[in-house]
Amino acid sequence: MRAGVLILAGGDATRLPGKLALAAGELPMLARVYRNLAAGRETWLSVKSALSPELDALLPAPAALDRWNARGPLGGMLTTMARMRSRWVFAAAGDAPFVDAALVDALCAARQPGDEAVVPVSVEGGEARYEPLAALYDRLAFLRAGFPVLRSGRGALHLVIERLRTRTYRGHDARTLTNVNTPDDYAALRALLQGA
Numbered sequence: 001m002r003a004g005v006l007i008l009a010g011g012d013a014t015r016l017p018g019k020l021a022l023a024a025g026e027l028p029m030l031a032r033v034y035r036n037l038a039a040g041r042e043t044w045l046s047v048k049s050a051l052s053p054e055l056d057a058l059l060p061a062p063a064a065l066d067r068w069n070a071r072g073p074l075g076g077m078l079t080t081m082a083r084m085r086s087r088w089v090f091a092a093a094g095d096a097p098f099v100d101a102a103l104v105d106a107l108c109a110a111r112q113p114g115d116e117a118v119v120p121v122s123v124e125g126g127e128a129r130y131e132p133l134a135a136l137y138d139r140l141a142f143l144r145a146g147f148p149v150l151r152s153g154r155g156a157l158h159l160v161i162e163r164l165r166t167r168t169y170r171g172h173d174a175r176t177l178t179n180v181n182t183p184d185d186y187a188a189l190r191a192l193l194q195g196a
Contacts, residue, residue: 001088001108001111002040002041002086003041003086003088003089003090003104003107003108003136004041004042004043004044004084004085004086004088004089004090004139005037005038005041005042005043005044005089005090005092005104006043006044006046006077006080006081006084006089006090006091006092007030007033007034007037007043007044007045007046007061007092007093007094008046008073008076008077008091008092008093008094008133009030009045009046009047009051009063009094010046010047010048010049010066010076011048011073011093011094011095013095015181015182015183016180016181016182016183016185016186019095019180019181019186020055020094020095021052021054021055022180022186023190024097024180024189024193025097025193027058028054028055028058029094029095029097029180030045030051030055030059030094030095031055031058031059032097033092033093033094033095033096033097033099034058034059034061036097036098036099036100036101037090037092037099037100037101037104038061039101041086041104042084042085042086043061044061044062044063044064044080044083044084045059045061045062045063045064045080045094046063046064046066046073046076046077046079046080047063047064047065047066047076048065048066048069048076049065050063051063062083064076064079064080064083065079066079067079068150071150071155072155072156072157073091073093073132073133073155073157074146074149074150074155074156074157074160075150075155077091077142077146077157078142078143078146078147078150081137081139081142081143081146082143084139086139087138087139087140088108088111088136088137088138088139089136089137089139089142090103090104090107090134090135090136090137091132091133091134091135091136091137092133092134093133093134093179095179095180095181096133096134096176096177096178096179096180097178097180097189098175098176098177098178099134099176099177100176103120103134103172103176104136106169106171106172107120107135107136107169108136110167110169110171111136111167112167114165115138115165115166115167116137116138116141116142116145116164116165116166117135117136117137117138117141117142117161117164117165117166117167118135118136118166118167118168118169119131119132119135119136119161119166119167119168119169120134120135120168120169120170120172120177121168121169121170122174122177130157130158130161130168131177132157132158132160132161133157133179134172134176134177135161137164138164141164141165142160142164145160145163145164146160148163149163
């Protein structure tokens with residue numbers, strides 16, 4: 001199975017404005033995520049507005065403009081999945097510089113007949129939580145389950161996941177799911193990359 005890739009690049013980034021254009025090694029963060037995931041896969045970007053020309057030049061992928069404002073990632077995912085062709089889609093955050101094709105392949109391999117989603121679970125403070133922006137979805141099932149959640153005025157992805165036949169996955173390296181949300185997160189990323 002060859003899953004498509006949907007990269008979310010439409011968040012407000014209020015704690016770290018412009019983060020997707022910040023250097024993550026030799027590339028801007030969003031371009032790094034694209035490079036890590038896109039090879040040979042149908043890949044789309046979900047955006048709220050046009051990317052800068054400099055960043056856009058590094059991303060040879062179609063972009064879908066989010067139709068729903070203030071609905072978080074769900075609106076962008078529904079807009080973009082409605083335009084994609086791949087039956088299975090890996091959704092990734094554009095600010096997750098270590099997410100890679102190996103995770104996509106592992107989730108595809110973990111999928112069983114009847115599954116509609118394969119979602120990594122992380123344990124934080126003793127509590128398990130879904131990682132919906134590093135997960136594999138049956139595109140048609142996600143559209144079927146996601147639109148009612150969106151129409152209800154809510155945008156929480158866990159509400160969609162709860163409507164799907166979901167398999168959880170725990171075989172990932174925690175670093176793979178690291179997001180960069182704050183200046184401290186970015187400083188830690190730079191230190192990590194310089195030490196690599």
